[in-house]
Amino acid sequence: MDFIVLLLNGWYFFMIVYSVYYIYVFSLNRLREGLDAEDIKAFVNPFTFLFYQCTQLYFMVLIPTMCTEQARKVVPLLNSVSVQYAEHQTDSLIEILTIDCLERDVDITNYGLYSINRGLLFGMIATMSSYMIILVQFHIERQG
Numbered sequence: 001m002d003f004i005v006l007l008l009n010g011w012y013f014f015m016i017v018y019s020v021y022y023i024y025v026f027s028l029n030r031l032r033e034g035l036d037a038e039d040i041k042a043f044v045n046p047f048t049f050l051f052y053q054c055t056q057l058y059f060m061v062l063i064p065t066m067c068t069e070q071a072r073k074v075v076p077l078l079n080s081v082s083v084q085y086a087e088h089q090t091d092s093l094i095e096i097l098t099i100d101c102l103e104r105d106v107d108i109t110n111y112g113l114y115s116i117n118r119g120l121l122f123g124m125i126a127t128m129s130s131y132m133i134i135l136v137q138f139h140i141e142r143q144g
Helices: 002-033 037-072 074-084 090-103 118-143
Strands: none
Touching (some): 002 037, 002 118
8 A cells, every 4th residue: 555655646746747837838838829718728627637636635645644633632532531530440451552652653654754744745845846946947948
């Protein structure tokens, strides 16, 4: 499953960068030639595809983030239960569960390379922006 997620991350990265660059080049070419109603319709497909890819990437990052946040909420819950039932025999079991939860790494990672969380999303956005700036600079240089 980790390899599939790694491939999906690469796919979304490439396709989003490519889609934004395609929209940029398409827009520049159409603005030079002049816009008409057909050109505006032609914008819908690339924007829809870009929106679809961005939405998939967001949900791919959001779900592991929500699972990690829910797993981290277990420790305060166990502490509150431990305080309520301090005199009972379940106290030692709750302490063992609390220690286990504190020592366990609850981050969802991909082969241990990176954590799949909101930080990954912001990192990908920053990297995509850098790549887009480089592509636009190459395009401007090539056009003269």
